[in-house]
Amino acid sequence: MAFTNLMLVFIFNLLYLSLSSGIEIPEEFQKSNHTNNWAVLVDTSRFWFNYRHVANVLSIYRSVKRLGIPDSQIILMISDDMACNPRNPRPATIFNSAHEQINVYGDDVEVDYRGYEVSVENFIRLLTGRVPPDTPRSKQLLTDEGSNILIYLTGHGGDGFLKFQDSEEVTSQELADALEQMWQKKRYNEIFFIIDTCQASSMYEKFYSPNILATASSLVGEDSLSHHVDSAIGVYIIDRYTYYVLEFLENVHPNSKRTMSEFLAVCPKSACLSTVGVRKDLFNRDPSKVPITDFFGSVRPVILTTDPINIVETPKRKKKTENKTKVQVKRDYVPQFPMHLVQVT
Amino acid sequence: MGSENNISNADESNRMWASASFVGVLIIIGMPLWWKTTEVYRVSLPYEKISSFKPLSHFVTTELKVLANDDATASKIVSEIQKAFAESDIIKIKIEKTVMSERQQHILRSVVDMEKAVEELASTLDLDQENIFHVVQKKSLSHNIWVGNERIMFFDDEKASETIVKALDGWIYQTSVLRGARSDTPDQARSTRFPPESAYHITLSIVHPRPDTMQVVWNAAEAVEDYIGSFVDELSSLHNFTLKSQWLHLLDFEFQAREIKEASEWGRHFAVRQDRLSLLLTRLEERAATHVSELSTINLALYIVPCDKAPIIIYDNEGRKNPLSIQAFMSPKWGGVVIASPPAEQCSQQVREFEPSVGQVMGAFVSHLRELLGITKKDAIEGAHLEPLRSVSPRRWEVDALLRIRTLEQVTSAERTLQSLAQLLEEISNIVINDEVGASIAAAVSELEAGAGEGAGADAARAGRAHAHAQRAFTHPSLLALLYFPDDQKYAIYIPLFLPIMFPVVLSLRILLLWFMGKPVHKEKTD
Numbered sequence: 001m002a003f004t005n006l007m008l009v010f011i012f013n014l015l016y017l018s019l020s021s022g023i024e025i026p027e028e029f030q031k032s033n034h035t036n037n038w039a040v041l042v043d044t045s046r047f048w049f050n051y052r053h054v055a056n057v058l059s060i061y062r063s064v065k066r067l068g069i070p071d072s073q074i075i076l077m078i079s080d081d082m083a084c085n086p087r088n089p090r091p092a093t094i095f096n097s098a099h100e101q102i103n104v105y106g107d108d109v110e111v112d113y114r115g116y117e118v119s120v121e122n123f124i125r126l127l128t129g130r131v132p133p134d135t136p137r138s139k140q141l142l143t144d145e146g147s148n149i150l151i152y153l154t155g156h157g158g159d160g161f162l163k164f165q166d167s168e169e170v171t172s173q174e175l176a177d178a179l180e181q182m183w184q185k186k187r188y189n190e191i192f193f194i195i196d197t198c199q200a201s202s203m204y205e206k207f208y209s210p211n212i213l214a215t216a217s218s219l220v221g222e223d224s225l226s227h228h229v230d231s232a233i234g235v236y237i238i239d240r241y242t243y244y245v246l247e248f249l250e251n252v253h254p255n256s257k258r259t260m261s262e263f264l265a266v267c268p269k270s271a272c273l274s275t276v277g278v279r280k281d282l283f284n285r286d287p288s289k290v291p292i293t294d295f296f297g298s299v300r301p302v303i304l305t306t307d308p309i310n311i312v313e314t315p316k317r318k319k320k321t322e323n324k325t326k327v328q329v330k331r332d333y334v335p336q337f338p339m340h341l342v343q344v345t
Numbered sequence: 346m347g348s349e350n351n352i353s354n355a356d357e358s359n360r361m362w363a364s365a366s367f368v369g370v371l372i373i374i375g376m377p378l379w380w381k382t383t384e385v386y387r388v389s390l391p392y393e394k395i396s397s398f399k400p401l402s403h404f405v406t407t408e409l410k411v412l413a414n415d416d417a418t419a420s421k422i423v424s425e426i427q428k429a430f431a432e433s434d435i436i437k438i439k440i441e442k443t444v445m446s447e448r449q450q451h452i453l454r455s456v457v458d459m460e461k462a463v464e465e466l467a468s469t470l471d472l473d474q475e476n477i478f479h480v481v482q483k484k485s486l487s488h489n490i491w492v493g494n495e496r497i498m499f500f501d502d503e504k505a506s507e508t509i510v511k512a513l514d515g516w517i518y519q520t521s522v523l524r525g526a527r528s529d530t531p532d533q534a535r536s537t538r539f540p541p542e543s544a545y546h547i548t549l550s551i552v553h554p555r556p557d558t559m560q561v562v563w564n565a566a567e568a569v570e571d572y573i574g575s576f577v578d579e580l581s582s583l584h585n586f587t588l589k590s591q592w593l594h595l596l597d598f599e600f601q602a603r604e605i606k607e608a609s610e611w612g613r614h615f616a617v618r619q620d621r622l623s624l625l626l627t628r629l630e631e632r633a634a635t636h637v638s639e640l641s642t643i644n645l646a647l648y649i650v651p652c653d654k655a656p657i658i659i660y661d662n663e664g665r666k667n668p669l670s671i672q673a674f675m676s677p678k679w680g681g682v683v684i685a686s687p688p689a690e691q692c693s694q695q696v697r698e699f700e701p702s703v704g705q706v707m708g709a710f711v712s713h714l715r716e717l718l719g720i721t722k723k724d725a726i727e728g729a730h731l732e733p734l735r736s737v738s739p740r741r742w743e744v745d746a747l748l749r750i751r752t753l754e755q756v757t758s759a760e761r762t763l764q765s766l767a768q769l770l771e772e773i774s775n776i777v778i779n780d781e782v783g784a785s786i787a788a789a790v791s792e793l794e795a796g797a798g799e800g801a802g803a804d805a806a807r808a809g810r811a812h813a814h815a816q817r818a819f820t821h822p823s824l825l826a827l828l829y830f831p832d833d834q835k836y837a838i839y840i841p842l843f844l845p846i847m848f849p850v851v852l853s854l855r856i857l858l859l860w861f862m863g864k865p866v867h868k869e870k871t872d
């Protein structure tokens with residue numbers, strides 16, 4: 001009896017050992033090796049009744065900025081300016097709820113593409129890096145092989161497309177192709193793709209490039225719903241999915257240990273009324289082991305200087321750059337009243 | 346009856362010929378024309394050449410001259426070096442051995458000072474030639490080997506051969522960095538230095554948070570011109586640089602420093618944790634306006650600590666205090682920061698005036714720039730003495746090594762870019778390749794074929810051009826010309842356009858065919 005017991009324990013142990021070693025993924029595999037973080041946040045719809053989409057995108061903007069991604073690495077595309085819309089009863093504010101708890105507009109919002117600049121063309125050009133030659137650096141996605149990119153899209157969508165500004169749409173195929181071109185050009189390490197539209201999951205179904213984790217506010221055939229109406233502004237103030245995302249992100253701090261799988265489960269069907277879609281097959285890591293700050297925070301390695309050069313001789317630049325000769329322009333005041341132009345008799 | 350038949354026959358044949366002409370215009374002329382005009386325009390590309398590229402097969406070549414007092418020593422050293430690098434697939438060294446002339450031996454015996462000896466030897470050796478390194482025997486050294494600023498290394502005797510190989514591998518040729526430059530995934534050095542570009546913009550910002558309480562005396566423009574300018578001039582064969590300096594007033598940053606009491610003039614210092622420093626970079630970026638330049642910007646910032654927060658000392662992640670008198674750090678692919686605290690006696694005065702030491706501050710910045718531009722740190726090697734740098738200019742052999750690294754990096758990157766473009770053209774059908782892009786690709790291919798990437802000088806320039814061409818081809822805006830004409834929606838556009846016309850034409854085909862076939866039979870009948 002004792003022997004069999006012992007045997008059983010032994011077999012159990014063996015089984016347990018083999019199981020645990022089979023499931024366990026090595027630590028370094030789970031560790032991300034990205035060296036910088038970027039965010040592309042896009043609101044594709046304009047007009048006052050789409051107030052909620054601007055509130056959506058600014059909620060994410062507020063969170064990533066708070067968690068440490070600098071403005072120079074956030075590309076914010078907003079089609080309309082709700083904060084300064086004449087219908088806004090409280091100018092220069094955009095709130096996440098009717099209780100006006102969080103002003104997502106904040107103090108400084110740096111919009112990179114605004115109004116009619118938010119177009120399919122500019123979006124795809126931004127992603128693939130094929131921008132016109134005179135584009136300023138602040139409007140370019142200057143990512144490299146070590147970049148983790150957070151892409152957030154919100155607007156009105158349908159099965160297989162996302163509408164931009166009532167006049168055009170980006171299809172899921174185009175988006176998938178753009179991401180593939182980014183991958184081929186080594187423009188990212190990993191991408192976290194979030195989309196909050198109707199039938200949102202149709203947008204990521206065509207993706208075929210590796211290292212992409214995607215989530216969507218609704219499945220194909222479902223609508224994404226808005227959260228509530230603010231009677232002061234007369235329209236819906238925010239979408240359900242993003243409302244709960246913001247609520248979740250407000251409790252995340254740069255050093256927090258929250259994981260991506262918590263983020264993916266942020267809006268259960270009871271809250272969202274639509275089913276949140278997730279696609280993990282392209283993603284190499286286990287979302288339950290990926291800290292949320294891999295995408296929402298920012299890594300900025302800092303290396304302390306231990307070997308400054310002890311410069312003994314003061315250098316003098318030999319090759320002088322030719323100073324552009326500055327001709328002093330003589331300036332004087334124009335008389336305040338141009339009496340010389342008036343005929344005085 | 347017969348004439349009526351004839352009339353209806355003629356009528357019918359008229360009708361038939363009319364519809365046949367419709368068919369002719371639409372199907373025989375129209376369809377090919379439509380096919381031709383809606384074709385995705387693509388210049389023919391040298392796909393075969395592109396697919397034959399092997400980015401991992403590239404290596405660099407370099408020359409090494411071994412000079413010794415006697416032939417036996419020279420042979421021993423040469424064979425050791427050959428043995429060590431024979432297996433290397435990344436570098437091929439052409440070694441030449443010489444027994445030194447009596448005059449050279451005399452110089453080396455009589456001159457004790459190393460720098461002097463190099464100077465004197467330079468009259469007999471050509472040290473100015475790029476990509477040629479000299480290993481010279483000099484008896485009675487304090488170390489096994491000695492390396493200075495010129496393309497020369499002294500060694501004591503044949504016992505030093507192991508150290509020589511280590512120094513050649515780690516310092517002079519940096520094979521691990523070369524391997525990192527070639528490989529698919531970046532290594533430490535590649536993720537620190539800026540990606541290869543033809544030009545960079547360097548901005549030095551002097552950050553003065555409290556200009557009302559203290560005056561800072563510092564000639565930023567001159568410091569940039571003299572120190573940074575002299576440094577970048579040495580790298581002018583690789584990149585162009587534009588330099589700029591600016592003052593940023595009232596930019597305060599909360600270091601969250603912890604006050605620590607100590608027995609010094611101040612009686613305290615403020616401890617700043619290393620992980621807090623990355624937020625300073627974010628704060629600096631807000632104001633530094635570095636994106637005004639269309640080039641990639643290397644940021645340098647001198648942060649002047651206000652008196653009430655001074656002195657600041659950085660503690661690393663393990664909690665160790667920075668032992669140096671200068672508090673500085675850098676961030677890969679971003680730039681460097683120096684934190685300058687005013688001395689205690691200045692802060693106790695009524696009129697405060699602080700003049701940070703130009704040499705010390707710029708020494709830190711130049712050491713940042715060296716790493717950011719690809720000159721790696723040299724780890725100590727046992728038995729080897731590396732003369733510390735005393736000026737802003739990099740060592741001559743460091744520039745050679747950088748040239749080799751950049752050449753290899755650009756060649757492999759150009760090849761990878763072309764290959765991935767070729768693959769994308771296969772995968773995605775609506776990418777347009779116009780004449781300009783085609784020319785860029787052809788230029789890149791021809792530069793690569795011309796043998797870029799073997800070594801220094803002209804090859805480096807060629808590698809740079811190949812890289813630039815490939816880059817331009819990949820990111821040219823015209824590749825997206827058909828963005829609004831997606832392949833999967835082509836027929837959604839054509840069907841409503843052409844179906845109403847094509848429908849009767851296609852239907853008439855059957856009757857036409859019958860008529861053409863049936864005509865002789867019909868004729869027979871009338872006969």
